[in-house]
Amino acid sequence: MKRHQETVINADSIKRLCQYEDVSVRHIHEYFKDDLTYILENVNAHALLTELHSRNVLNAEIYLSIKNELGDVSFANRLLEDILRLGRNAVIGFWECLYTLPKEHLHPHLLAILDELNQKGESLVEQILLDKHGHALSPELKDIQEQHKQHLLTKTQTLVEPRPPGTTLGLQKFNINERYVNLVVFSTDQFRQRSQNELIETGAKHEECLKETRMEYISPNKLFRWSQKSQCIPHAVIVSGVPGIGKTTMMQKFVYDWVTGELYQRFAFVFFLKFRELNKKCEVSLEEMILEQCPYLENQLGSILEHPERLLFIFDGLDESIHQMDFRSSKLCTNTKDRKHFGVIAVSLVKQKLLQGCSVLITSRPTRLVSVDISAFQRITEIMGFLHSDRKIYFEHFFDKEEFSEKAFHYVQENPMLYTFCYIPSYCWIVCTVLSMCFKAQPTNNDKLMASLPKTMTQLFVIFVSNILANHSPKRDDVRSTRDLLTSVGWMAEHGVMNHIIVFDERHLRSFNVSNDSHLFSSFMLESGQPPAVDYTFLHLTFQEFFAALVHFISYDSDKLLDSLNKAKSYEDGRAEIFLRFLCGLSDNSTRSMLKSHVKYLSMQASRDVINWIQQKIAEEQRDMKELLNSFYCLYESRNNALVLKCIGSKNDTAFSFVRLNPLDCSVLSFILESRRETEELNLGSCNIQDEGLKKLVPALHTIQNLSLYRNNLTSSSCTHLASGIQNNQTMRKLDLSVNSLEGPDFCHLMTSVQTSQIEELLLRSNNLTDQSYAYLACGIRNNKTLRKLHLSGNNLEGPHLRDLMEALQTSRIEELHLQYSKLTDSSCIHLASGISNNQTLRKFDLSQNNLAGPHFTDLVTAVETSRIEELLMYEIGLTDEHAPLLVSLSNNRNLTHLDLGRNGISDNASGYIRDLIVNTSSLREIRLFSHHMSHTVRRELKNLENLRPDLNVYIE
Template structure:
C-alpha cells in the first residue's frame, strides 16, 4: 500500500521529470544512457502487468507489429528454469524450443537479430552476480544458469544480442545495474485508467459511477486500484456488494469493504460460496484453508512466492481439490511444475487467516515477533491482515464458511499491537506503520487506548504520502483532541492535506510547512 501511495506521487512527477516510454520505443535510443540499449529491465510491483506486457510484446512481434529487426525472440520464465543447474545456452534454448535443433547454429550466427526475454527475475533461485568475471563466451559452454544470463547481459556471450528482463523492484535493490542501459517501470493505472476499468467491469453506467465514487472516497482502496490485478479484485468485490443490496442503501453501506482486510475477506468468502460442493462443510473448508495458510505463511516468512510438489506434500495441499485453482496458479510441465498463489496479497491474507482458524498461542507469537524483525518489509501486509482480522465484524464475513474464528488469536494480536506501539513512541516511521495496523483493526477503543498518552503528535521530517495522511487522520479523529500536531518538513502534497482535513478540527496547535 505504501508503494501505491508513492505511485500516486510518482505519476505527478512523471508529467515533468520522468520519461514516458511506450512498448515500441523500449529498444530505441536512450537519451539518458546515450545509446541504443541492448539490455532493458522492466520493473514493477506484483500484479502490475509485467508478464502481460511481455506476452503482448511477443504477440505484437509475432504479428509483425513490433520490432521486426528481431528475427527470433526467445521468451523464458525464470521460475521454469529453477530446476536447471549447469547448462549451455544452446541446451537452454533447445530445452524450451526443441524444434529449432537443426537450425540453431545458423540462428546464433547473427546475435543482432536475437532477443532473449527473461520474465520474473525475483522468482529465480539462481545467483546472478553482475559483477562477476567468471563468464562464458561460447554458446556450447556448460555454466551455471545464472552465469549464462549474466554473460548475455554483459555481452560476453552473443555480443550484439538484446535482452529484456522483468523483475520486482525489491530484487533490483541488491543488483549491480551498471551494465543495464535502460531501466523502466510499469506505473499501473492512472486515474483515468481506473475510471475506464470500472466502466468496463460494470456494464451498468450508474453502478460503475457509484462503485468508483465509493472507492475514491476510500483512499486505501483507491490507492490499491493502481495495480490492475487489485483493481479487478476491488471491482469483483464491489460488484458482489452492489448487486446483493441494489435497493437497501443502509445494508449496502454496511456490506461494502472499509479496509483492505475486509476486501480480501469478502473475496475469499465469495470463492468459498461459489465453489463449495455442499453447504456448511466446515471441517473440509477449515482443513483446506489451514493447509493453504501454513504454506502461505512459510512463503511470507522465507520470501518465497514459488512452490513445488514438495511444498504441497509438506503442507498437505491437494492440487486435485476443486478449490485449488481458485487460490493457486500452476505453471510448467511435469515433472517441473511450480505453483504460485493468484497474487502475493492473497498469499499474505491466507497466511494471517490461518492463525484464526488454527490458533496456537506459541506459533502466533513466534510469527508476530519474526514478522516484526524483517527490515525489508516482506511481512508488513501479513501483520496488517492479522490486525484486520482481530476485528469481529471483519471475521464475521468468513464465519458462514468457517463456523468459528479464534477470539483468543484476536486478543493475542491486540496485546502484541499495544506493546509494539508503546515501544515505538520515538520511532515515528515505525509508529506510522503501527497506525496502519490500527486502521485495519477498526478498533477505535484500542486506538484510543494505544495513543491516549500521546499529547503531541510530532511527525516533523517524516515524509507523509496521501495514504499516510488518511491513516493519521483516522488516528487523530479517534483520539478526539490533540494538543499539537507537528507536520513540519513532511513534504505533504495537496492530496495528503485533503485527506487530513476531517481531523483538523481536533488539533489545538498545528505546525506545518509544505516543504
C-alpha cells in the same frame, strides 16, 4: 555505465531536421510522438502556444480553448495530429518552438530527444524504417519467421484472468487489445535495500512519481532506443516491478506487438523465456533452451543465430529464479551449443560474450535486484503501474455496464485505502471482483449495499475469500476439510512471507500437508508448468499475506502467534507489514464474522493477543514516528475506535514534523484523530502533505486545537478544504500555515471561515500573498472577535489593499501583528499609522526588514507615541542618523517595554538621541541596538545605561 553529459541546445539540431525530406520529417515526428505527448502534458502550454502563434503555425487562442475543453492528455494528442496534418513547415516550426522555450520550461524528455537527434543523425531515419519494416530475409528464414510469429501469437493474443469467486466459470479469457491497459514505466538508477514492504513503498513512490513531472517516462517503444544516460542504444535492459504490477503481462503485450508488426521489427526473432520454467533445468545449452520452446526452428536455428543483432531474448521473472545471477562472473559461455547452467547463459548474453550484438530484456522484482550488479545494463526501468486515468479505464473494461463501473470507481476513489493499491493491475482485479459481488448481492437496496462494501484491505479480502468458501463445494457441511486446507495453506503462506518465497512447488506442499486436488485449492492458487515440474503461486502476494494472518485465527497457538508477531516486527525490510495489518484487521469481530459461517470457529483469544501486542508496540514507539505511523495503519485496519483510545487516548499531542506523509498516510491519521475525538496539538510541519493530503485530513480537523501545517506545499486549492475543516471546529485556537503558497482565488474561502472561527493565533508567513489577498484578509479579521496574533511576515504587503487591512485592524482585537520582511515602503507608513492610532489592543508590532525610511516615517512614529504598543520591532528598516531625533519621541509611549532598532544605519553622531530615548522611556525594559556603525566607546556608554534601572537591558554588541 557511462554517465550522460549535459545536452547543449543549439540551432544545429533544427537545421539537421530541416535537411530531411518531407516523408522523413513525418517519420521522425511520429517516432517521437509518445515523448512529445508526455512533454506537452507537462510543459507550460500557454508559453508554447504563444510561440507557435508568433510563428504563424496556429492560433493560440483557439488551441487554448481546445485545451480547456479536452484536458491535458487529449489536447496533447490533438495538437500533435494537427501539426502533422499541417505539413512539413508546421512540424519544423513546432520543433523550433520547443527548443526556444525558456530554460525553465525545458523537459528532460526534450533534452533526450535532442540528444538522440544529434547522436543518431542520418541513421535515425534508417533505424525508424528498420523498426517499421524489419530486415530483408531469405525466403526460408521468412517462412520460419512467420511460423515463429504464429506460434507466439497463440501464446500472447489472449489475456487470462482467474475465475471470479462464486461462479463455476473456468479461467476468463480476453483479447489482449481489448483488455490491456497501459502501464507507466519510469527510468531509474539503482535498487536499494527497502525499509518498507515493497508494495507499500512503491505505492508511496508511485504518488511521488505522478507529482514529479520531470521524470523520464519510458514507453515500450523506447526500451531499445537511444539512452541519454548511457549514451548508446541499449542491448541489455531491466524492467522491474513489484509483484502483480504487470511485468509478465507487459512482456506478453510487448511480444504480441512485435508479432503483429507494431513494435521493433528490427528483431527478426524474439524468444520469450521464463526463469520459473528454467528452474527445472540443470545444465543446458542456449540452442536446447530455444528448441524446447520452439522445436520447429531446428532446421534453421543455425542461420537464425548467425545474425545476433537481429535477436531479442526476454527473460521474465529473475526474482523467481532459484539461483543467484552473477553478472560479475568471468566464467561465461561463448558457444550456443555449450551446456551450462541457464543463469550462466543469461549472464553471457547480457555481457555480450555469447551472441555479441544480441539484445536482452530481463524482468524482476526490485528486491531481487538489490544484490545484482546492474552496471551491465544500459537501461534500467521500474513499472509504477496505472496512472489515475488508466485505473478508470481498467474499471470500464472490467464492468459490463457503465453505471456499475462509475459507481465502483467513485466508491474506490473515495476510499484511499482501497484506491492507493489500485496502481497494481492484479489488485485492481481483486477490488473490481469484490465490488461486482457486492453489487450483485444488493442490486436495489442502496443502504445495504453501502454497508456491505469493504472499507479496509482486510474487509476486501475477507469478502473475496468468503465468496470462495461459500461456493467451493455443494456440501455446505464440509467445514472440517475447509479448515484443514486453510490451515495447511496458511502455514505455508506464512513461511513464504517470512522467507521471501512467493513460488511454491511440490516439496512445499508436502512439507505443509497441502492437498492440491480440491476445487477450493485452485480457487486461490495459480498453477503453472507441467507435471512433475509444477509451481504454485497465490492469486496475488497480498492473498498470501492474508492467508498467513488468517491461519492464526483458525489454528490458534499462543506461542506461534507471539513468535510470528515478534518476527514480523524485527524485519527491517518491511516484508511482514501487510501481514501485521491483516492480523489487526482480523482482530475486529465484525470483520471476522463474515468468515465464521464457513469455518465455524475463529479464535477470540488470538484477537485479544493481537490487541495486547499492538498496544505494547505503540507504547514502545512513541518517539519513532515512522514506526508509530505503521502501527496507526494496523489500528486503521482494526476499525476499533476503543482500541485507538486505549493505545493513544492519553496522548494529547501528535507530532510528525519532517516525516513525509502521502495521501494514504493522511487518511490513516485522520481516522486516528477522529477516534481520539480531541487533540490538543497536531504538528505536521514539513511533512509535504500537499493539497491531496490535506483533503484527506479534513474530516478530523474539527478535533484539533492547535494545528501546524508549516511548509507543506499547500496551494490556493487547499483553502477550500481548510475552510471546510475550520467551519466545523469551534475549538481550534492556533493555525500555522506558514511557508506555503496560498495566494490565489480560493484564499477568500479560508478568510470567510476565519471570520466565524475561534482562532486566536493565525500564522500566514511566506505564502506568496499579494495585495489582492489582503482585501480578503481584512474581511477575515474585521469580524473575528477571538484573533489575538497575526503573522504575515514574508509576503508582499505593499499595495492599495494594505489600507483595507489596517482599517480592519482598528476594530479587531489583535494583540500581536508581525509584518517582518513584507516589502513595505515609506508610503506604507500612512496606512500603518492609521491602523495603529485607532487600535486599543495591539501590544506587539514587528515591522523589521522593511524599507520604511522616508518622510512618512514620521506618521508611523506619531501613531506609536499614543498607542498601547509594548513591543516595537524595527530591526533593519533603513533608519539613519537623520531619523534619530524622531525616535526620541517614542519615549512619550508609557507602555513601551521592548524596542528593537538593530541593523540600522545609526552611528556615533546620533548616539545622544538614542541615549535620551533610553533615559526618557521609563517603561523600557529592553532595547536592541546591534550595529556596526557605532564605535566601541559609544557602545560601552550606552551599555552602561543599564545602571539607571535594575530591570533595564541594553543589547548592543
